[in-house]
Amino acid sequence: MTSIKRCFIAELRKYYLEAKCYYPDHIVSLFVLFIMFVGFFRMFSSPAERPNSTYYIGFVYWYYANGIIGESSMAISSEKQSGTFEQLLIKPSGLSSILFYRSTCWLIFQTIEITLVMLAIHFLLSIPMSFSLLMLPVFIITMLGLVGISYFLSALTLVFTKTASFTTIAGYLLLFFSGIVNGKAGQGFAYNFLPLSQGINISRAILEGSVISAFDISLLVINAFAYLFGGLLAFQIVMRYGRKKGISMEY
Numbered sequence: 001m002t003s004i005k006r007c008f009i010a011e012l013r014k015y016y017l018e019a020k021c022y023y024p025d026h027i028v029s030l031f032v033l034f035i036m037f038v039g040f041f042r043m044f045s046s047p048a049e050r051p052n053s054t055y056y057i058g059f060v061y062w063y064y065a066n067g068i069i070g071e072s073s074m075a076i077s078s079e080k081q082s083g084t085f086e087q088l089l090i091k092p093s094g095l096s097s098i099l100f101y102r103s104t105c106w107l108i109f110q111t112i113e114i115t116l117v118m119l120a121i122h123f124l125l126s127i128p129m130s131f132s133l134l135m136l137p138v139f140i141i142t143m144l145g146l147v148g149i150s151y152f153l154s155a156l157t158l159v160f161t162k163t164a165s166f167t168t169i170a171g172y173l174l175l176f177f178s179g180i181v182n183g184k185a186g187q188g189f190a191y192n193f194l195p196l197s198q199g200i201n202i203s204r205a206i207l208e209g210s211v212i213s214a215f216d217i218s219l220l221v222i223n224a225f226a227y228l229f230g231g232l233l234a235f236q237i238v239m240r241y242g243r244k245k246g247i248s249m250e251y
Helices: 002-021 023-044 058-084 084-088 095-125 133-162 164-178 195-208 212-246
Strands: none
Touching: 002 023, 002 058, 002 095, 023 058, 023 095, 058 084, 058 095, 058 133, 058 164, 058 195, 084 095, 095 212, 133 164, 133 195, 133 212, 195 212
16 A cells, blocks of 8 residues: 555656646646637537536546546657656556556646636636536546556557557547537447446436436446456556567667
């Protein structure tokens, strides 16, 4: 437990120092995020009616998804580029654990940025937004499923190093096939297999006060942990293969 806490605090401190040293990048990121979300609201909402208070949920979930699925693979790629990847392999904590901590730290810092941006949009553009603490367990379970996808992409990065194109494709597939754009996250074939769609659907139902079925909750939990353990298994298989045959340390 002590080593886990120490590793997590180290990663959290690293993110904090990066944010402190490169704060102009984060300021620009806030403006870009603001413009992007305003564009989503204007582009995908009907001009004849205002978005309801749950409309923003899908886009926020997608932004988290688009970032977290590529965070681990980008971390590996960056370590290879800087020539420090070997140091990760000899740390007391396993590489999969380090990547999980980094994803968690990314979520924390991005949550701060997203909160600031959504509050700005709410007060400046008078777009209604509602929130409930009951969404937090749904959000956490959904993110665990997306971490599983990130492990799949990280496994590819261990072999091929550059996998940004895979991350981009995955992000756009989630945007158009998870019901984010048309607001129909609870419908369609993809709903049964994408924890992102299930998380969006349940979160909207919580905010709207609708009845949430045990089937929807069970489907989210099963899919999320299936992705998580499936991705972790794929990552461990590649790592085990790499220890025998060698992993490319070059960028």
